[in-house]
Amino acid sequence: MRRIPVVRRLAIVCVISLSLVMFTTNQAYAYHLEPARWNGQPAPGTCCAHVTVGKEATHATSLTAWSNGITAWNSSPALILFDQPSSYKVGLADIDDAGNSSDGRTTYYYLFGYFTSMSAWLNYHWIKLYPLSKSQGVAAHELGHIAGLDHTNGCVLMVPDSPTRASCGISTPQTDDRNGIAAMY
Amino acid sequence: MKRRGKFAIGVLVGLVALTIGALTTHPLKEVVDSSWANAYPTTKEMVANADAVVMGTVVGVDGVEVSPQADNLIYTNYSFRVDKWIVGSGSSTILLHQMGGAVGLREVSVPDDPPFVVGESNVLFLTEYAPGKYYVMGGPTGRLQVQNGTAKVIAGSSLQIKPGSLESVIQVIASVKTAPAP
Numbered sequence: 001m002r003r004i005p006v007v008r009r010l011a012i013v014c015v016i017s018l019s020l021v022m023f024t025t026n027q028a029y030a031y032h033l034e035p036a037r038w039n040g041q042p043a044p045g046t047c048c049a050h051v052t053v054g055k056e057a058t059h060a061t062s063l064t065a066w067s068n069g070i071t072a073w074n075s076s077p078a079l080i081l082f083d084q085p086s087s088y089k090v091g092l093a094d095i096d097d098a099g100n101s102s103d104g105r106t107t108y109y110y111l112f113g114y115f116t117s118m119s120a121w122l123n124y125h126w127i128k129l130y131p132l133s134k135s136q137g138v139a140a141h142e143l144g145h146i147a148g149l150d151h152t153n154g155c156v157l158m159v160p161d162s163p164t165r166a167s168c169g170i171s172t173p174q175t176d177d178r179n180g181i182a183a184m185y
Numbered sequence: 186m187k188r189r190g191k192f193a194i195g196v197l198v199g200l201v202a203l204t205i206g207a208l209t210t211h212p213l214k215e216v217v218d219s220s221w222a223n224a225y226p227t228t229k230e231m232v233a234n235a236d237a238v239v240m241g242t243v244v245g246v247d248g249v250e251v252s253p254q255a256d257n258l259i260y261t262n263y264s265f266r267v268d269k270w271i272v273g274s275g276s277s278t279i280l281l282h283q284m285g286g287a288v289g290l291r292e293v294s295v296p297d298d299p300p301f302v303v304g305e306s307n308v309l310f311l312t313e314y315a316p317g318k319y320y321v322m323g324g325p326t327g328r329l330q331v332q333n334g335t336a337k338v339i340a341g342s343s344l345q346i347k348p349g350s351l352e353s354v355i356q357v358i359a360s361v362k363t364a365p366a367p
Binding site: 034100103108110111123142162164 | 213214215216217218219220221222223224225226230252254255256258260282284293297312314315318320321322323324326327341343
């Protein structure tokens with residue numbers, strides 16, 4: 001029987017391994033990171049980063065959504081915790097604005113790769129129409145931005161569209177979202 | 186004493202240069218990330234949720250305003266000349282209200298939904314939030330760019346529509362509009 005040369009054998013092994021990786025993993029998408037993160041946090045992959053937030057929303061629906069979003073993150077295995085002391089860095093507020101398509105947004109400033117200030121808003125105009133899980137999804141999504149995650153595609157928390165998040169049944173951090181956090185903190 | 190003075194001036198000049206350098210490479214710009222309420226993957230859903238779908242050209246900036254809402258977000262209003270009302274009807278020029286812009290030294294950018302450029306042509310899925318005033322649905326998703334007779338989605342769009350000639354894309358949207366309910 002003719003022996004297959006070593007180089008060819010290696011090539012075959014590589015092709016089979018790559019095919020196995022491609023066909024067995026369902027991680028077809030990857031997280032994206034904001035251009036900044038929070039300073040003074042533990043090394044990447046170490047538990048846990050702490051970000052201080054405070055609820056400033058005026059509508060009960062928004063307050064509930066923020067509370068549920070915080071619980072979704074803090075009860076997940078993500079290496080980040082959102083603390084709520086009386087003095088905090090990020091205000092979690094709301095508006096009631098019919099003049100745009102945004103149901104939640106996070107605004108931030110950064111310098112030299114670190115956040116310098118940040119605020120997050122839920123748009124009551126939209127979330128008042130949402131079931132609890134969908135409004136929690138928006139709040140948890142904004143908390144993902146607060147942590148330093150940018151938008152990405154697929155059935156993940158950081159997908160930019162609420163209809164996609166809702167149709168995927170997602171309102172908590174997924175593996176890909178948690179991987180993004182672990183890459184930063 | 187003279188040497189000390191020169192040293193102090195040198196340090197001062199260095200600090201000014203560093204500050205200018207830092208602000209040039211890391212501008213103090215307010216960045217906005219948005220979750221979109223009404224961005225849909227299919228043309229059918231976009232049309233079903235739109236007040237209007239138009240084809241036309243951005244002809245000017247109509248003003249920049251700071252929102253009276255608590256977030257004080259900056260919006261830019263654009264004048265948009267409508268060449269064709271694909272869905273809905275209205276006047277030949279409409280106002281587009283879009284997040285982002287600059288007022289004084291304050292600048293707000295929305296990376297997912299870049300500002301319109303005067304002269305650019307688009308097919309837009311719109312919501313009329315006040316008479317004659319519209320915003321684009323779902324940020325980048327409600328916005329097809331028209332270049333050299335071809336219409337295509339922009340980066341960050343969720344809309345699954347094949348790029349094609351402007352006529353063919355208009356036809357796809359119009360056929361969805363007129364399709365009978367199942």
